[in-house]
Amino acid sequence: MIAIRPMLNRDISDVAAIYRQPSCVYNSLHTPFMSEDDWNERVRYYGNNMQALVAEIGGQVIGQCCLIQLHNEPRRRHVASLGVVVSEEWRKQGVAKALLTEVLDICDSWLGVHRIELEVFADNLPAISLYRSLGFVEEGLCRDFALRDGEYANALIMSRVKGA
Template sequence: MDDVHEVSAGGVVRDASIAASIATGQVMTAAASGPAQRLPRAEVTVRRAVPADAPAFATTMATPRAQAMTLQMPLLDVELWREKLTKAPPGWTVLAAEVEGEVVGNLSLFPADPWTRRRAHAYAFGMAVRDDMQGRGVGSALLGKALELADNWLGALRVELGVYADNAPAIALYEKHGFVVEGRMRAYALRGGEYADSLAMARLHPRPPRLPGALAQ
């Protein structure tokens, strides 16, 4: 269950123009939503995404489970993905996961509420893994790298996300990485002709940075 974006504290991006221009376009996180399968773990390389990754991002988001478990609309073309990767908003970090040189997953990490200075310590993320690569550690690799950046380089005290309430594998992944459920949003999004609930989850930095030496006295 290692695999599994409009998100803020309650799971919603409040500026539609920013939501439309985000690098990967999904803020609900996507993971395998079917029965758990024991699959061989892949050797995953996580790197910063580039515009040339647009075709692979589009392919990932066109797979049925990735489509169903995010907020993406169907039939987005490659050029739209290329534009999103080229014009990601300030403060965003977009990661790509490669297996044997092929991009099979992505994650965007971004300020949860860039309009409010008092929430500068909070980040959010959204990710997706191609259907045929779910359950092989791709999601864990992406999330691990994102949390390393958030904890050690971005000054994030809190990382938050929204996930569909019926996406058990994704929820299990996040719990494994220290996230807890903070609330439930009823009829959060229209999905395949039915409204679906979402869970708000968050993780606090397990070891917040301290001042060095005498400054800590």
Template sequence: MFDINEDIIVKIRTGQLEDAKSVLEIQKNVVSEEKYLITVTEEFNKTPDQQREWIQKILENERETLIIAEMNGEIVGWIVFFVQNRKRLSHVGSLGMMISEDYRGMGIGKLLVKELLDWAKTNRLIEKVSLGVFSTNQRAISMYKRMGFVEEGRKVNEIKINENEYVDDIQMYKLI
């Protein structure tokens, strides 16, 4: 349990299969914003069963984790760490995070990233945490930098928002 202030208490915990519906709902809502994700609404068609299968695979892999943020018993955000199944990349993984729009700017993202980094430090198999972030997502970039992430590279005009608008994909990392 973490106190953001005297009125707001956030519970951070490991994800469970029972969280699939709430995790999926947050994902659908964030995708529908079409703001900071590569996936657009018409491409996102994950079913509750597929979401449960995805969570089950994460729970079964000692190099992956799903961490949940709850307020008043409601899931308000989550962070996932996933790896590629390649021997030479087995020490590296990427994070993805989604927070319900009404709960952004409260420090929940920072709590989730901190918990993920603490988990990675205790996992003898993980040496590097990576992420990709839209160059337009300045709030997230600032938070990642404050938490010790470094820009590793930039894929220029990687994401095409519309006919005349492009966004760079900034690659960041933190060694554990």
């Protein structure tokens, strides 16, 4: 059974290891060798503006989801940015959906987040399908959004607006 809980300091090495997996690097904006120190710095930088959850089975961290509230712009305090990753061997088993379902409930019930935004590479069809199933809609295409494995890749901007 998948357990969802807050990410703890002890989880940072497991989360960093997941993000170093080839397909996770390929489908995220992280670099191939993001270290535990990099993750610790990221957690310190965002502080209370970041809600980080992990998914675990049998004590093993198999996925992570981060929600970052954009409090630095007063007129966008109702907005958060979202990212999710699942270890390669645990894909297509409901892990990402479980993480996202929890974080959406936190947004709706506890944080007052009205709009959740994300970017997803345009060729990441499984992720796009999952986001659509959870109420996210495509808002636009960003051409040459990011350098990925030596080539520029397009991304979709998607959002979920509460009650829309």
